Amino acid sequence: MIEVDVRLRAGAFSLDVAFANGAGVTALFGQSGSGKSLTLSIIAGLIKPDEGYVRLDGDALVDVERNVFVPVSRRRVGLVFQDSNLFPHLSVKQNLLYGRWFAPRGERRIEFDAVVETLGIAKLVSRSPTGLSGGERQRVAIGRALLSCPRLLLLDEPLAALDIPRKLEILPLIERIRDEFDVPIVYVSHAVEEAARLASSVVVMDGGRVKFVGDPADAFNRLANSPATNRFDRSSVLTASIDEVSALYGLTKLRHPSGTIWIEGSAGRPGGVARVIVNATDVVLSLLPPQEISARSVLWGKVANIQFEGPIATIEIELTDDGPLLATITRGALEDLSLKEGSQVYALFKTAALDERSIGVANA
Structure with missing residues (x-):
């Protein structure tokens, strides 16, 4: 269970977000500038909120009132951005295993071979990231995050920089991760087709505020009925x-x-x-x-x-x-x-x- 109730002032922008969801994919949905990535950064521990808390399975990752702030390295959270951010001086296999260092030995329940097979990257493990396509790099980035055996996986518009064929390669893989690895996911997107396909719960955001939280059908049917929608x-x-x-x-x-x-x-x-x-x-x-x-x-x-x-x-x-x-x-x-x-x-x-x-x- 992920529980978020935070507030943050960033210059002229004000963020006030609250939502909760259990297993599956929680989609943070909204247009650019709505506060989605800022919310994800707070969950990851990259930014500390002014007020509020983030809890994962009842454990506080941050609780401003109680002066709790767990460092990024100890949150057991896997993070994947639009840019894969692979280490160019390491091979694909070394990049994948790098994530392994963040998983305590007794909790390394996600196996290397299972991740490689699921993501279809067995032929890439000996290669350098510099020679990979965008879709291949994102597969490796997702694999590295998974092999850290995270308690939570955060995906910040992971398909935004990819063309349609590459997106269609990655989407089924995210579904398999959702269904087979039992890791809750928070997925940032402004694409209806991605959120509707993947999510069990959609958090609709606008101007730093939550407008609606519910299942994808309710969320997108509400948006479609808005007079502002073309x-x-x-x-x-x-x-x-x-x-x-x-x-x-x-x-x-x-x-x-x-x-x-x-x-x-x-x-x-x-x-x-x-x-x-x-x-x-x-x-x-x-x-x-x-x-x-x-x-x-x-x-x-x-x-x-x-x-x-x-x-x-x-x-x-x-x-x-x-x-x-x-x-x-x-x-x-x-x-x-x-x-x-x-x-x-x-x-x-x-x-x-x-x-x-x-x-x-x-x-x-």
């Missing part, structure tokens, strides 16, 4: 169970309480849970059950709210046992369908419109 950035995070994989067509069928979602590729084992991001501009509404159309994903729900922005209307559809689904349509379409709060509708979206790379999976 319609092209509005999306819904849906949770569905993995039903079956169609090897013939290369699709996975997800069972949602309000209908069926189809995604490309194999999302995991049947019985697992998938988290899917649906863009509001990709949703089509119908008053009748759809027939003979190409859209494979269909959910049934009730109109809960309608917001207008010029000629555009954003419809919030209440689904069964899940967060709302947002759909963006024109006011003309709204009037043609005679939609109002309480109307029953079918929401359709194409499998090809769903980015399977951002889908998070937790296997049963």
Whole structure:
């Protein structure tokens, strides 16, 4: 359990942050300048707050009132930045083993071979960091942090400097670390797809303050409903169970309480849970059950709210046992369908419109 309740004045910027979460990934989410990295630095022990405390499994890492401040070297916290910060004069293996020095001998429960296998870096161990790609360097940096056998892993936008293919290499590895090594993670990001895929809890920050703490679906659905959010950035995070994989067509069928979602590729084992991001501009509404159309994903729900922005209307559809689904349509379409709060509708979206790379999976 990570518990944070701190305040800090840094020039004109004021930080006042409080949140708590158990196992899994806690995502600190917000735009640049919201205080995410500053909060991470306080947890790591790089900065001392003016007031408050940070506790890990009940142990105080810092408690200003009690005059407790555990040094960075004794916090047993692994830290990975955007820049991997590897030692250029050491080999990859030496970089990895460097983290081992920070783990007490009796608590070295994370094995070298397991980390190398999980991160897929066996072929890199004899090489110099200077000859590695950005994605390879980040793998090694994560491995070094893991081999310190940390009580907590802190990742400060570890994918921000990587291109899309490299990000897609690292994201599944972070999922494996989350699921297999049983180390709680605090993950800083301003990318919805990263936080929605990885996190069990999202801390939404703005201007040094916490605006919301909750599961990814609640957090991002709230953000999407904000009038300040551009319609092209509005999306819904849906949770569905993995039903079956169609090897013939290369699709996975997800069972949602309000209908069926189809995604490309194999999302995991049947019985697992998938988290899917649906863009509001990709949703089509119908008053009748759809027939003979190409859209494979269909959910049934009730109109809960309608917001207008010029000629555009954003419809919030209440689904069964899940967060709302947002759909963006024109006011003309709204009037043609005679939609109002309480109307029953079918929401359709194409499998090809769903980015399977951002889908998070937790296997049963």
